[in-house]
Each structure stands twice: as structure tokens, then as C-alpha cells.
Amino acid sequence: MKDYNYATQAEYYDIVEGNTNVKDFNNILNKLLKKYNIKSVLDITCGTGAQAIFLDKEGYKVTASDFSKEMIAIAQKKYPKLDFKQGDIRNAKYGKFDAVISIFNAIGHLSKPDFGKAIRNITNNLKTGGIYIFDIFNLDFMKHGFIKEEFIDTLKEVDGTKFVRFNKNTFDSEGGVIHMNQKTYIQKGLSKPKIFKDSWDMQIYSSDELKDILEKNGFEVLEFLDMNGDKFDKNKSLFILTIARKK
Ligand SMILES: C[S@@+](CC[C@H](N)C(=O)[O-])C[C@H]1O[C@@H](n2cnc3c(N)ncnc32)[C@H](O)[C@@H]1O
Structure with missing residues (x-):
């Protein structure tokens, strides 16, 4: 994992x-x-x-x-x-x-x-x-409710800084492991955004x-x-x- x-x-x-x-x-x-x-x-x-x-x-x-x-x-x-x-x-x-x-x-x-x-x-x-x-x-829910398409799970603005997180995950339903792939954009005003990419496994x-x-x-x-x-x-x-x- x-x-x-x-x-x-x-x-x-x-x-x-x-x-x-x-x-x-x-x-x-x-x-x-x-x-x-x-x-x-x-x-x-x-x-x-x-x-x-x-x-x-x-x-x-x-x-x-x-x-x-x-x-x-x-x-x-x-x-x-x-x-x-x-x-x-x-x-x-x-x-x-x-x-x-x-x-x-x-x-x-x-x-x-x-x-x-x-x-x-x-x-x-x-x-x-x-x-x-x-x-x-x-x-049991994920077996039919898992979102295969890329989706946004966070969209926020705090003190002029925007936070947006994209997920493009895959799911091994046999093993019960979600392979998470997230990309977070953090942008203050119109400055160059910081972009964090993360991928990890989640056992469910x-x-x-x-x-x-x-x-x-x-x-x-x-x-x-x-x-x-x-x-x-x-x-x-x-x-x-x-x-x-x-x-
Ligand atoms: C999603 S966060 C939840 C934190 C907090 N309970 C909350 O609701 O915001 C999961 C936390 O589990 C911790 N964690 C992961 N593996 C761990 C381990 N082996 N032992 C202790 N903590 C662990 C991480 O460092 C992280 O802080």
C-alpha cells in the first residue's frame, strides 16, 4: 500500500x-x-x-x-x-x-x-x-457508488485564497482498495497557483x-x-x- x-x-x-x-x-x-x-x-x-x-x-x-x-x-x-x-x-x-x-x-x-x-x-x-x-x-456502497470520472471534492475560498481539489481515483473492488489520485490547486488572488499532487492507497x-x-x-x-x-x-x-x- x-x-x-x-x-x-x-x-x-x-x-x-x-x-x-x-x-x-x-x-x-x-x-x-x-x-x-x-x-x-x-x-x-x-x-x-x-x-x-x-x-x-x-x-x-x-x-x-x-x-x-x-x-x-x-x-x-x-x-x-x-x-x-x-x-x-x-x-x-x-x-x-x-x-x-x-x-x-x-x-x-x-x-x-x-x-x-x-x-x-x-x-x-x-x-x-x-x-x-x-x-x-x-x-458495499463503493461497489456501485464509486465515481470513476474525475471529480472535485473541495472548492473553497478563504481570505482571498482559493482551494480546489480534483480526484481521479481507481478502485480495486476485489481487494477493497481505492487508489487515490488527488491534485490540489492553491491560488492566492491571481498569483501563480501552488499545485500538489498526491497518490496513495486506501483500504476499505x-x-x-x-x-x-x-x-x-x-x-x-x-x-x-x-x-x-x-x-x-x-x-x-x-x-x-x-x-x-x-x-
Ligand atoms: C484523515 S486524517 C484524520 C485526522 C483526524 N482524526 C481528523 O478527523 O481530522 C488520518 C490521520 O491518520 C494518521 N495516521 C495514518 N497512519 C497512522 C498510523 N500508523 N498511526 C497513527 N496515525 C496514523 C495520519 O497521520 C492522519 O493524521
Whole structure:
């Protein structure tokens, strides 16, 4: 699997990826954490802090960690109150938490064997009965909903700078791997645009596969939802939001 290099675009991540969905999703996450009576949370792929900062402000006891030092540096600058740590979801250990989260397709960066390693490591960071919450693109949806044509997924203007991102992706539906090819144009006024090209692989799953992997690694699935907190629909939901409990 070819990795995504967050170092190149960390500076622009919040603008390109940040949108009203981040706020809406945080409210859904908060409701879920309250429902399961969670007090301590490890955000093990915190990126620039989209969930960790919100949860800390909401009064949870938060530990935040990510693989990318560039992403952490941005999170740390935005929110000095938390000590953002550098660690790998496959082996980082920070204690025993009520919940571990990895949000916004973060596990898609891992190959299937590495996702197995990550899940086993997450059990090390969870109390018995603790929950793991994560999301990933839904393979069953992608089998009919994948966009083969080039498309734009981001179009924004912030303080006179335009951000446009094109996708021309391919999909191996057998292996469940999306080969992402993205091109981002960043243009201040009418100056020469900066153009970033990225290509990487994203491993995605069906809900049946996730259930199987989780059960083989000591979890039971409590809920599959979509990203707006509604009941997950195998054929219609773009994402699978999984809530699993360590047995
Ligand atoms: C799409 S971003 C999501 C970040 C954040 N949760 C959000 O919603 O904005 C995925 C994050 O996963 C992190 N990541 C990728 N592989 C990782 C690994 N092996 N261990 C820890 N973090 C990893 C990346 O550095 C990146 O910050």
C-alpha cells in the first residue's frame, strides 16, 4: 500500500478537510460517548486535533496521538493545553482508556494485516468493556457508488485564497482498495497557483468484514451507524461508523 504523505499538506489540512461536517460529527461523537458513559478517551489518529480538541473542551480526559509529526505540530499550536504525542496506532501504548477513537478514514491508511495489528494494540489501550469507535468508507456502497470520472471534492475560498481539489481515483473492488489520485490547486488572488499532487492507497471494508475482524480480535460490534448517526445501510451509507466493545 502506498502511504499518504501528510507532511506535504498538513499546513492546509484544516482548510481542505475542515467543513461543517466536522462540527456535526463531533456532536454525534459526543452523544455516543455519553451514551456509553465514557470519561477517558484516547484519540489514536488525532491529526490536527479535530476530535481531540473538541472532546477536551467538553470535559473528557483526552490523550491525543498521531503518526505524523507535522499534523501534531499544527494541533499543538492550535491547542497548547493538550500534550499531543507522536505514536503509531499499531504499537503506541498510553494506558487503559474507556474509549479509543480513530476518525475520518484513518484506518484506511493501514493494510489489512496492519489493521489487525492496530486492533490488537487498541485492546492494549482499552479497559475491559471499553469501546473503540472508528469510521471507514463502506465497500458495499463503493461497489456501485464509486465515481470513476474525475471529480472535485473541495472548492473553497478563504481570505482571498482559493482551494480546489480534483480526484481521479481507481478502485480495486476485489481487494477493497481505492487508489487515490488527488491534485490540489492553491491560488492566492491571481498569483501563480501552488499545485500538489498526491497518490496513495486506501483500504476499505464491508460491514461484514469489519464484524469478522473485530470478533476475531476480542471485540463485539455494538452498532454500525452512518456518519450522521443514523442506522447504517449496507447499500446507501458512504461510511461505516463502528462502535465495538472489548470483551
Ligand atoms: C484523515 S486524517 C484524520 C485526522 C483526524 N482524526 C481528523 O478527523 O481530522 C488520518 C490521520 O491518520 C494518521 N495516521 C495514518 N497512519 C497512522 C498510523 N500508523 N498511526 C497513527 N496515525 C496514523 C495520519 O497521520 C492522519 O493524521
